[in-house]
Amino acid sequence: MRADAARNREKVLVAARELFAEQGFDVPLDEIAAKAGVGPGTVYRHFPTKQALFQAVTEARVSAMIASAEPSADAGADLFAFLGKMADEATAKRDMSDAIAVPSELRDSLHATLGGLLGRAQEAGAVRADITTKDLVALMKGMLQSMHEGANPAVLLEIVLSGLQSSRKP
Numbered sequence: 001m002r003a004d005a006a007r008n009r010e011k012v013l014v015a016a017r018e019l020f021a022e023q024g025f026d027v028p029l030d031e032i033a034a035k036a037g038v039g040p041g042t043v044y045r046h047f048p049t050k051q052a053l054f055q056a057v058t059e060a061r062v063s064a065m066i067a068s069a070e071p072s073a074d075a076g077a078d079l080f081a082f083l084g085k086m087a088d089e090a091t092a093k094r095d096m097s098d099a100i101a102v103p104s105e106l107r108d109s110l111h112a113t114l115g116g117l118l119g120r121a122q123e124a125g126a127v128r129a130d131i132t133t134k135d136l137v138a139l140m141k142g143m144l145q146s147m148h149e150g151a152n153p154a155v156l157l158e159i160v161l162s163g164l165q166s167s168r169k170p
Contacts, residue, residue, distance in 0.1 A: 076126025
């Protein structure tokens, strides 16, 4: 890659990182190009789709969060801690709610991580057995989106975690 092309790619990534964090996935590519000081064609040369750009911007942060989901002796605490990290990320950056929803390999990996944590927590008796991964993903999508609409993140997370807890003691 030529030096000027590499600089332009980095400008696009910086602008996209800021705008996705502020506005989420709905930000227009033309707005990203304008903020980066490049033309729309430059954006498309480096990132053929908005999803490719979104994944490039969010991948490192979300991948690090996924990697932090190491199992411990307390499977319920592992799941609840991970959901708390997701809520914290969504409070700081609007794109977390999109990372769980926008079709991509990253989304699939995030869903798989949630499913693994959920399954372990259910096996340990810490989480209701009738919750599926799809249920949990839908619940988290709604919670994360509501946070951007002014809802109190701590209250929402407490409600979600309380609703997930099993009535039987492990």
